[in-house]
Amino acid sequence: MSKLKVVLKNVLIQNLKSPIFIFMLFFPIIIGAVGTIIGRSNSGSAKIAVISSDKALAKTFSNFNSDDTKYLTKYDDQKTAKKALIDQDIDGYLVLKESKGEIAATLYKTNQSSKIYEQDIELAVNQIGLNVKAQQMNLPPATLKKIVEPTEFKQHTSMVSNHKLVTQDQSKMITKMLAVMAVTFIFFFLLIIYMTQMATNIGREKGERVMEIILSSTSAKTQFLGEVGGVFLTMVVQVLIYLAMILGFVKYFQVTKSFDGFLRNLNWGLLFSPEMIYTLIFGIMGVFLYLVVAAMLGALVSNIEQVNQSIIPLMVPAMIAYILVFASIGGGMNGLVKVCAFIPFISQTLMPSLLVLGKVTWLEALTSMLIYLVVTILMSFISIKLYRSNVLVYSQKGVWDSFKSSLSLRKKAKMG
Known part of the structure; x- marks a missing residue:
């Protein structure tokens, strides 16, 4: 077995056994469980007590019961309804007052009444108010129905793609964008975790003089590729496990009633769509480039205390990419966003979003990926050279000064 395979295998096994890897595997499950608990606590119908001196009027609200709102008439006065609200037996109570054919309604709730949909209650109050006025004016129910019947209104949304209007199901596009x-x-989460781990491991080995022992039996290039490759394969394993979890999630919820809303469009066709495959490949490429640069920065530091200072600037473009994603959704700065989608360290996040929104063509998307690939190859060569010339150099000048010193030494070596 070659020395590269030995280093790569050791790094991979070490990372797979690490507590942080195990934690990250269970992290989505923990988040999903917490989200489910919160969702269930907020699910169910909002219970609204209706208080009125006219019991018949209060009972008419039962005609507007829905999955989101249930109207109760068992509370006789405002005092008992208020006590029920304090005890959280109800989510709110509605006080009705009728004067000269006019109904005034006041809703009382607390800051914990998150399940209440005010628009549903307002709709019910308005409808009942119209019915009361119609009765006073002796309007037949059929006439009232015709008066309040809304005018037909349809909406047709198209997507601008390659200077053409393309019809696309809006809900499916939203689902794809969210996915x-x-x-x-x-x-982005994996990038931050593994980039920090990459730089920290190399910085620790260098600071503790372990690197001197390691490089006595192998070359700097082999060690660099083994370190980066081992961490990268760890990330790939984690991505594959996440994909298996997602596929299991979709398969389970497709046969349950919980598979509703935008989840209804989360199907096999979407998961294996060209846009999703492109996002997956570009994401993996993006993490690899960040790992290469993080390994180089780890070699430039003198001790582990300098690691955070070196990688913080590397996090900036990743965060800028996410800001630009939200800017593209809002439709702002289209020209600037499109240019940034071709810039490495940003494009791996931004370009897939623009592609699914139809703001770039497939040719532009593939061009951005090709640029990223070329930059990754170039940065790999540069990082290996800087790693080789700095990993055994101990200086307290800082990362930037070490970087400049490396360039000066290389120029002198070429001139000599």
Whole structure:
């Protein structure tokens, strides 16, 4: 077995056994469980007590019961309804007052009444108020129905793609956009974790003089590729496990009633769509480039205390990419956003979002990926050279000064 395979295998096994890797595997499950608990606590119908001196009027609200709102008439006065609200037996109470054919309604709730949909209650109050006025004016129910019947209004949304209007199901596009954003967020999360781990490991080995022992039996290039490759394969393993979890999630919820809303469009066709595959490949490429640069920065530091100072600037473009994603959704700065989608360190997050929004063509998307690939190859060569010339150099000048010193030494070596 070659020395590269030995280093790569050792780094991979070490990372797979690490507590942080195990934690990150269970992290989505923990988040999902917490989200489910919170969702269930906020689910169910909002219970609204209706208080009125006219019991018949109060009972008419039962005709507007829905999955979101249930109207109760068992409370006789405002005092008992208030006590029930304090005890959280109800989510709110509605006080009705009728004067000269006019109904005035006041809703009382607390800051914990998050399940109340005011628009549903307002709709019910308005409808009942119209019915009361119609009765006073002796309007037949059929006439009233015709008066309040809304005018037909349809909405047709098209997507501008390659200077053409393309008809697309809006709900499916939103689902695809949310799915792409979720995938890019996962890669952003992995990027931060593994980039920090990469730089920290190399910085620790260098600071503790362990690197001198390691490089006595192998070359700097082999050690660099083994370190980066081992961490990268760890990330790939984690991504594959996440994909298995997502596929299991979709398969389970497709046969349950919980598979509703935008989840209804989260199907196999979307998961294996060209846009999702593009996002996945670009995300993996993005993490690799960040790992290469993080390994180089780890070699430039003199001790582990300098690691955070070196990688913080590397996090900035990743965060800028996410800001530009939200800017593209809002439709602002279209020209600037499109230019940034071709800039490495940003494009791995931004370009997939623009692609699914139809703001770039497939040719532009593939061009951005090609640029990223070329930059990754170039940065790999540069990082290996800087790693080789700095990993055994101990200086307290700082990362930037070490970087400049490396360039000066290389120029002198070429001139000599």
